[in-house]
Amino acid sequence: xxxxxxxxxxxxxxxxxxxxxxxxxxxxxxxxxxxxxxxxxxxxxxxxxxxxxxxxxxxxxxxxxxxxxxxxxxxxxxxxxxxxxxxxxxxxxxxxxxxxxxxxxxxxxxxxxxxxxxxxxxxxxxxxxxxxxxxxxxxxxxxxxxxxxxxxxxxxxxxxxxxxxxxxxxxxxxxxxxxxxxxxxxxxxxxxxxxxxxxxxxxxxxxxxxxxxxxxxxxxxxxxxxxxxxxxxxxxxxxxxxxxxxxxxxxxxxxxxxxxxxxxxxxxxxxxxxxxxxxxxxxxxxxxxxxxxxxxxxxxxxxxxxxxxxxxxxxxxxxxxxxxxxxxxxxxxxxxxxxxxxxxxxxxxxxxxxxxxxxxxxxxxxxxxxxxxxxxxxxxxxxxxxxxxxxxxxxxxxxxxxxxxxxxxxxxxxxxxxxxxxxxxxxxxxxxxxxxxxxxxxxxxxxxxxxxxxxxxxxxxxxxxxxxxxxx
Amino acid sequence: xxxxxxxxxxxxxxxxxxxxxxxxxxxxxxxxxxxxxxxxxxxxxxxxxxxxxxxxxxxxxxxxxxxxxxxxxxxxxxxxxxxxxxxxxxxxxxxxxxxxxxxxxxxxxxxxxxxxxxxxxxxxxxxxxxxxxxxxxxxxxxxxxxxxxxxxxxxxxxxxxxxxxxxxxxxxxxxxxxxxxxxxxxxxxxxxxxxxxxxxxxxxxxxxxxx
Numbered sequence: 001x002x003x004x005x006x007x008x009x010x011x012x013x014x015x016x017x018x019x020x021x022x023x024x025x026x027x028x029x030x031x032x033x034x035x036x037x038x039x040x041x042x043x044x045x046x047x048x049x050x051x052x053x054x055x056x057x058x059x060x061x062x063x064x065x066x067x068x069x070x071x072x073x074x075x076x077x078x079x080x081x082x083x084x085x086x087x088x089x090x091x092x093x094x095x096x097x098x099x100x101x102x103x104x105x106x107x108x109x110x111x112x113x114x115x116x117x118x119x120x121x122x123x124x125x126x127x128x129x130x131x132x133x134x135x136x137x138x139x140x141x142x143x144x145x146x147x148x149x150x151x152x153x154x155x156x157x158x159x160x161x162x163x164x165x166x167x168x169x170x171x172x173x174x175x176x177x178x179x180x181x182x183x184x185x186x187x188x189x190x191x192x193x194x195x196x197x198x199x200x201x202x203x204x205x206x207x208x209x210x211x212x213x214x215x216x217x218x219x220x221x222x223x224x225x226x227x228x229x230x231x232x233x234x235x236x237x238x239x240x241x242x243x244x245x246x247x248x249x250x251x252x253x254x255x256x257x258x259x260x261x262x263x264x265x266x267x268x269x270x271x272x273x274x275x276x277x278x279x280x281x282x283x284x285x286x287x288x289x290x291x292x293x294x295x296x297x298x299x300x301x302x303x304x305x306x307x308x309x310x311x312x313x314x315x316x317x318x319x320x321x322x323x324x325x326x327x328x329x330x331x332x333x334x335x336x337x338x339x340x341x342x343x344x345x346x347x348x349x350x351x352x353x354x355x356x357x358x359x360x361x362x363x364x365x366x367x368x369x370x371x372x373x374x375x376x377x378x379x380x381x382x383x384x385x386x387x388x389x390x391x392x393x394x395x396x397x398x399x400x401x402x403x404x405x406x407x408x409x410x411x412x413x414x415x416x417x418x419x420x421x422x423x424x425x426x427x428x429x430x431x432x433x434x435x436x437x438x439x440x441x442x443x444x445x446x447x448x449x450x451x452x453x454x455x456x457x458x459x460x461x462x463x464x465x466x467x468x469x470x471x472x
Numbered sequence: 473x474x475x476x477x478x479x480x481x482x483x484x485x486x487x488x489x490x491x492x493x494x495x496x497x498x499x500x501x502x503x504x505x506x507x508x509x510x511x512x513x514x515x516x517x518x519x520x521x522x523x524x525x526x527x528x529x530x531x532x533x534x535x536x537x538x539x540x541x542x543x544x545x546x547x548x549x550x551x552x553x554x555x556x557x558x559x560x561x562x563x564x565x566x567x568x569x570x571x572x573x574x575x576x577x578x579x580x581x582x583x584x585x586x587x588x589x590x591x592x593x594x595x596x597x598x599x600x601x602x603x604x605x606x607x608x609x610x611x612x613x614x615x616x617x618x619x620x621x622x623x624x625x626x627x628x629x630x631x632x633x634x635x636x637x638x639x640x641x642x643x644x645x646x647x648x649x650x651x652x653x654x655x656x657x658x659x660x661x662x663x664x665x666x667x668x669x670x671x672x673x674x675x676x677x678x679x680x681x682x683x
Contacts, residue, residue: 144623199573275669278531278670279670352652
């Protein structure tokens with residue numbers, strides 16, 4: 001933890017002052033009217049909404065800390081808080097380029113890749129929910145709708161969607177309700193959640209306002225995303241950027257819970273630094289990691305909702321050792337920061353490229369990290385006190401009952417090898433790249449149970465056809 | 473150190489008061505305004521540009537230097553002939569339709585201005601027709617487009633097509649950039665230049681302008 005409790009408390013005071021005196025720009029007349037009715041101070045001319053302290057604190061109190069992101073197949077529901085005190089994970093969203101396993105150069109993402117991505121993620125035990133990448137072979141006007149359809153058809157797990165327009169938002173909500181079994185069933189078990197973003201600093205654009213309104217209407221959980229770039233759209237210091245993100249997320253949680261008290265929101269600070277040598281934005285720098293860790297802490301303690309950030313990924317422009325090293329560092333730092341969701345699995349080049357093999361590797365790293373962060377009891381039984389007191393000086397523990405009882409309490413890696421060098425050769429273990437490829441091929445070759453019934457599939461197809469006809 | 477060397481260093485390090493004093497001193501000592509401009513102010517910005525390219529100077533430092541140079545130029549401007557003030561080019565710049573993110577575009581606009589370009593920033597979410605109209609109105613020889621979202625990138629192609637249909641394609645060098653944009657994409661849509669970051673944009677613009 002980077003911040004003390006006193007520092008968090010002090011920053012919360014600042015956040016309340018901010019909301020009360022500076023406020024947020026809300027570029028949506030309908031939402032402004034709703035916020036005004038709920039008690040916000042709204043200037044229709046400037047579109048600035050300010051929230052008094054008690055309004056903020058009351059709204060934050062109604063935001064739930066416990067809820068479920070339901071899985072379409074009913075088998076992979078994601079409980080918040082995590083039942084074992086670990087974290088959930090999600091794949092990268094919005095990447096435009098795909099690294100075919102075995103290739104060295106990326107190509108544009110195609111619609112068929114969404115199926116592959118979903119199939120791989122579906123079969124990885126440490127991947128919680130899945131977002132679609134940006135496809136290139138479908139007209140952009142309804143690419144998001146088409147991608148959502150393909151995601152739902154191959155996934156089984158919880159889906160996270162990002163609409164590209166207000167009209168495609170309506171299509172996505174329709175698909176969520178169809179796949180979720182209708183309005184009541186979806187509200188009970190939301191099988192889809194959605195991205196709502198701020199535009200740093202402190203602005204909510206029309207489409208995101210539509211997201212807040214549409215999602216709260218049907219009970220679709222919102223991942224309230226703030227993406228400040230240090231030195232560009234937020235202060236250059238890590239704490240300045242973390243605070244900017246936390247305040248914007250606080251605003252979004254307040255908005256959602258004024259619209260619908262008790263609406264689930266996951267606070268999602270996605271922290272970037274701007275390289276002051278050339279203007280490029282990155283998320284793997286130590287400054288970004290520090291900012292992300294502080295932002296996670298502020299979202300959890302100050303805003304009081306589950307926190308989600310980049311918990312994987314790399315700024316490396318190619319899939320190389322830097323990509324894997326940075327991804328592992330990102331995962332480790334964020335896991336230990338206490339985030340409830342580690343996001344962006346499977347990506348490199350600052351979330352613009354995705355690789356199924358990196359996704360499989362991230363899955364493995366997540367398993368390792370879960371083992372580390374899950375709290376383990378420490379008592380005399382675990383300590384082995386009786387054994388310690390009974391063992392002979394110079395004796396061995398190998399045959400002791402304590403060793404027998406606890407020897408399997410270890411993480412079982414599926415992909416990392418610890419064999420001796422000669423065994424590595426004689427058993428043809430192969431390097432990590434070959435083992436990742438083998439796992440990928442195994443997943444792709446295995447028959448997959450259908451996710452959707454014929455009726456649901458047909459109804460979803462109708463939504464896509466309608467989008468093609470009206471948006472295309 | 474000569475007066476001009478000191479002036480260049482003070483521009484580079486953003487010491488505005490010193491620059492104002494030294495520009496005036498140079499004039500008072502009989503140096504021509506043109507001489508102070510070329511061998512003082514512009515020479516300083518050449519050094520700054522080179523240091524930015526080698527990443528020895530950070531962007532905020534470059535912008536501070538440019539602002540300091542502008543302050544000095546304020547003293548010279550009334551004394552200069554219009555031919556001395558010729559810009560490196562006129563750039564119409566904006567983010568494409570559907571894209572609301574402007575930090576990268578703003579950075580490029582500021583740096584192009586610092587590098588001697590006359591920049592016409594038409595903001596965010598710009599329709600192709602608006603780009604075309606502004607090109608016509610300004611007679612610009614550069615069109616800069618930015619997109620942060622993969623979903624808005626296709627509007628770059630639409631804009632180039634609109635510029636072509638308006639008969640202006642031969643008039644402008646088209647330069648594109650943004651996080652998801654690549655050289656391959658620039659080649660694919662017929663842009664003249666692509667820059668991977670704000671610093672590179674200046675270099676590419678200068679190279680295109682020299683063609």
